[in-house]
Amino acid sequence: MQTRPIRADARRNRDLLVTAAMAVIAEEGPDASLNEIARRAGVGPGTLYRHFPTRDALLAAVSEGRLARLRARADELAEAMPPGEALVAWLRLLVVHAMTDRGLGARMMVAAPSSAGVDCWAMLRDAAERVLGPAQRDGSVRADVEAADLVELAAGIAQGAADAGRAERLLMLTLDGLRLAGGRAEGFSPRS
Template identity: 55%
Template sequence: MTADPDRNAAPARRTDARLNRERLVAAAEEVFAEAGPGASLNAIARRAGVGPGTLYRHFPNRQSLLTAVLTDRIRALCARAGELRDTASPDEALARWLTAFLAHARAHRGMGSALLLDEPGAPPVDCHRVIVDAARDVLGRAQRDGSARADLTAEDLVQLVTGIALSTMRGEDEARAARLLDLVLDAAHAAPRGG
């Protein structure tokens, strides 16, 4: 009995397509972080080591590529909240996740706005809701532990950290961003008991 070459070719093509897609998303993340959401799609294809045709087969327009990059990063950010919930103290999980969220917000500035403006009628990516849910998870645990203020909301934290990211967009503002986040974390702590 001879092997069917078509049967073996299909899985190899699917693997190649998946790897190309992963390389394109990784390259797009780097290029968008360097040049913003209006970066050259040809530069992204070159960095991924594929031709423009391969890019457009996976992502027919800029918005679909921006959506893939942002969705991938938000999934990773939210997964980080779950990892920290399972491995760190409530207070440490909150601080480390907010630090990760600030890094994300500073690196991906403008991408959410570009998604909203690029193509009217396209399905929106509800990034805000997913991030607020992750913040609610780590904040709620810290509140139940008594280490975070009971009157603080996840929406408050997301808005504060987003404000820090927007006001410290230049690379040299990294130390200022860290200082402002430290102030937010100090304000987030519950008042000392018996004081």
């Protein structure tokens, strides 16, 4: 059975809705008004519900886009920097991401992938593995660190930090714990 291609106007409306949802959720959090999202997208509520029959479906689309960008950045950093530096740079991005999502990430992490259509936890682990593996192979990071550890540490920092300065300090302390015993590994500087 063939799937019908999405019409250009339907694709445009969907993109407008996701963009508007990103903005409104950044201001109001994941419980933001769906009517306000539709209004900012310039479409009616019926159009919103045709594309996203549930709030979780809309939140999944927003999360998927944000997480895809984090994964792409992990790849870019891994290619452009030494492994330890790429890991530090990506962890900074992850902490900022978690600090600015206004509870969206936490909500989507507990949503079942089948109900939301997106497995946020798997997407984050995959992105983390893209920078963690090379850093472990070159000896910058302890071998017992797991991708899930990085995601949970970054989420904890974001949740616990009162501001960006405090988040940076907590990240630096965390990075000290990730390094190999015996000092700084080559290419892995917490100030990278």
